[in-house]
Amino acid sequence: MDLHNGHWGKTVFWGIATAVLYALMFSNSDLLLHLAHTTPEACVVGHGADAVYFHKVGVAACVAQGGHIEPGTWWHVLIPILLAFAISFVHGAFTGLFWDLMGLKPARK
């Protein structure tokens, strides 16, 4: 494959931006899971990474399991949406430049 000289700088920039976003996501993955589970009302048993979540459970049943009820927070639903937009924009720009740099282009017809 012939490497095209043009877009090295840009490709590296978007590549690093992509890596940073993914790193941020994984370093906060416990928080993200917590946010996802607590979008609806949830029964949380345990803490941190070991927490187990149950949905649509009565207070008594939850307390019996040694957990507590956490009320749902509607705006938690926006977190995955915003993340998905940001990552697909940055990562999409990177992959386009990447294949171009590798010399892979559609056939001329």
Added chain:
Amino acid sequence: MEAVQFIELNAATVFLLVLIGFIAGMVSGFIGSGGAFVLTPAMMSLGAPAIVAVASNICHKFPKALVGAVKRNKYGQVDVKLGVVLGVVAEAGMFYGKHVMTTIKHEFGHVGTDLYVSAIFIVVLAVVGSFVLRDYRRLKGAGHDTPAEVPRFARWVQSVEIPGTMMHFKLIGARVSLLFILPIGFATGMLAATIAVGGFIGVPAMIYILGVPAIMATATELVIAFVMGLGGTIFYGFEGAVDIRLSMLILLGSLFGIQLGAIGTTYVKDYQIKLVMAVIMLTVLFSRFFYIPGYLSQLGMIASIEDGHVTTLKTLGDSVLAVALILGAVTVLTSLTKGIAEHRKAEGKRELAERIAALAPPAAPATTATLGRILVATDGSEYSAGAVRTAADLAQAAGARLFVAGIAVYNPEYASTVPGLEEAALAKARADVGTAAAIAGDVPHEVLIAEAEEPSHGIVDAAGENHADLIVMGRRGRRGMARDLIGDATARVIGHAHCNVLVAPRGAKLNGGGILAATDGSTHGDAAIAAASRLAKTLGRPATVVSVVLPSHNEQRRLEAVVAVERAKATLGRDGIETTGIVAEGRPEQVIVDQATRLGAGLIVLGTHGRTGLERLLMGSVTERVIGFAHCPVLAVKAS
């Protein structure tokens, strides 16, 4: 009480998710849509509950759909209005679909939704997969991509008028009742909520029920996917089922794969894509069968199966799924590398042909006649009007003398016995010429009346007597019946005339478009190129040279076509004419007419064998069909 489980991520699952995303993306980019149908079962195989798999799949899809929709809208392929209407209705379908899923979950637990999703998968993949397989057989049988036409059912749908429900859609070019659109949107949404691939219903429905062209249907589906995906993510988000880590890991591989797959499609034929699609769909379908006994046994719907057997069956199902994925990936990569290699070879061949063409003598001008005298024949009908306008435009541009000829057609044998026959014929010819003269307007012209038993004899004789370099005449508007394509008189004039013949369709005039010249490298082709060169120079237009190969042609013939185009380009280039070359595969008449339409050509030039009668049927059919179907004037050039 059942916990909502997000799967444990370790190095192996991360790697697998990215890899699966990559392969699914590649398949998705290659077959247009629906790589997601491998993602949902694949995530389920890694241990994600069905609802989490569906939710995370939808979440990874919608931003991708938005990017795709914006891009394809730039190419004018998206009917935004249709997409939004369908998307909003699909949202409702999705809501209902999700309601069904959650009801099943509460009633039967995750096993219930697993069984439900698997069952829907099997039904949908079986139906759509066999449709795709049928399409593949049809396309392969035709040997080329047949031009799309509006399916019969869609024509009926477009013809139905239900007052108060009609909406106009730009890309369909018709009004369609909302009563047809609503069920399509609803079904698309329900399917998306269930298996994350609503497009399996949406795209075929748009094509076969609404009459949207295939390429626009897949583009418009992206709008639906976006509207629905966003809504779906919100719905499932409120259920706490969206695992953003899963979504983004799949997206990581998928974005690389999707672009690779899309590039791959440009190197293969449409039917090859359809085959890959059908094979993958049917294999995924097959894999689902292995899981169902386990689900049924857990739900107590059949006699209990030993755990060991359930695990074995599940492993078998997983293996079949893996085979489907690997099969897809291998096919895409093979066709990509093979396509690139062939493409490079073709490029090399083109360079070789350029070098051969540089050594070969140029296409020598076969006709040395200048464009000094133009004769236009008229019968006063609307079919002649276009010919007269074209001839006048041409005479003015070339500074040529223009003769407007009316033909008095009668049989002298009867004329002596039937009084007034000759006078009537002459009077009609004079009236015809008068009509034509009015169309020619300010362009200087001479009128003449020829008398003959047959129009073609009159035209050929008048051209001969007046030393015409070019005859211009009209064509009958009839289509369909090959024999009657261009009218008998026109065919006979082309057969018998000693000069070139320009045939103009009804309502024609010389527009501003370029000149399209066809050549097969023979002396007839050379004559066409010489004439095209002269016309391009006279009119100051660019030229395009096209050579057509049949699917059955061997490498030798294909190389000859490339050489013919390169030689012609060299000839035209020497005359200072801006020229491009095309070698295309298909039926010659169809390729020539299609290319002329695509390029907005003002004139088509092609050689004719100049035979008539019986031989005309055998030899001149391409010229005859091009003349019959072209939307612009066609010059039939005779090799002397």
